[in-house]
Amino acid sequence: NAGVTQTPKFRILKIGQSMTLQCTQDMNHNYMYWYRQDPGMGLKLIYYSVGAGITDKGEVPNGYNVSRSTTEDFPLRLELAAPSQTSVYFCASSYDSGGYTGELFFGEGSRLTVL
Amino acid sequence: TQLLEQSPQFLSIQEGENLTVYCNSSSVFSSLQWYRQEPGEGPVLLVTVVTGGEVKKLKRLTFQFGDARKDSSLHITAAQPGDTGLYLCAGAGHTNAGKSTFGDGTTLTVKP
Numbered sequence: 001n002a003g004v005t006q007t008p009k010f011r012i013l014k015i016g017q018s019m020t021l022q023c024t025q026d027m028n029h030n031y032m033y034w035y036r037q038d039p040g041m042g043l044k045l046i047y048y049s050v051g052a053g054i055t056d057k058g059e060v061p062n063g064y065n066v067s068r069s070t071t072e073d074f075p076l077r078l079e080l081a082a083p084s085q086t087s088v089y090f091c092a093s094s095y096d097s098g099g100y101t102g103e104l105f106f107g108e109g110s111r112l113t114v115l
Numbered sequence: 116t117q118l119l120e121q122s123p124q125f126l127s128i129q130e131g132e133n134l135t136v137y138c139n140s141s142s143v144f145s146s147l148q149w150y151r152q153e154p155g156e157g158p159v160l161l162v163t164v165v166t167g168g169e170v171k172k173l174k175r176l177t178f179q180f181g182d183a184r185k186d187s188s189l190h191i192t193a194a195q196p197g198d199t200g201l202y203l204c205a206g207a208g209h210t211n212a213g214k215s216t217f218g219d220g221t222t223l224t225v226k227p
Contacts, residue, residue, distance in 0.1 A: 050213045056213075102147070
């Protein structure tokens with residue numbers, strides 16, 4: 001049972017570099033999300049998508065971009081990495097049951113350090 | 116903007132003790148979820164409550180949704196070291212189409 005798969009699990013970037021965090025889910029879920037979690041804190045929503053071809057900003061979208069060309073994949077792009085983007089990133093998905101259920105399935109996380 | 120406040124932020128107890136974690140908001144939610152997150156892993160869904168006044172039990176964990184659907188509590192009976200982790204509540208509301216509002220979490224440590 002793959003569920004939500006994120007890659008890479010760990011990455012160190014230099015200031016100004018760019019990278020893409022990959023996320024794929026095999027549950028045919030319409031909704032997909034990117035969150036970041038800073039040490040000892042809860043989850044902050046970066047971007048989300050309610051279906052292929054549709055994306056929208058969350059609470060903290062600055063410095064990030066996303067695309068949703070297929071139901072399965074939802075990559076997160078970091079442009080010009082900054083130390084403030086050091087965090088653990090979680091991808092999540094949810095199913096549509098006549099509307100949003102709120103039940104999220106998370107990946108294992110990608111730990112990013114920007115030096 | 117819908118906000119969820121969790122309390123306490125940190126809780127350290129001895130094995131066998133009982134505890135309650137609270138999740139409060141001034142907003143009404145259509146459903147509320149509780150998740151547990153262990154170090155180095157993603158959050159895992161424990162329960163969903165949808166009806167005001169609803170009580171759900173999961174072994175030694177009891178979840179309650181407030182009558183007005185603005186607040187929730189998680190009670191653990193006879194805590195065990197395996198209960199250690201970060202507990203997060205999240206609300207799905209009519210005004211948050213397609214997304215959830217998360218609390219900042221309660222870090223629970225159960226000492227043997």
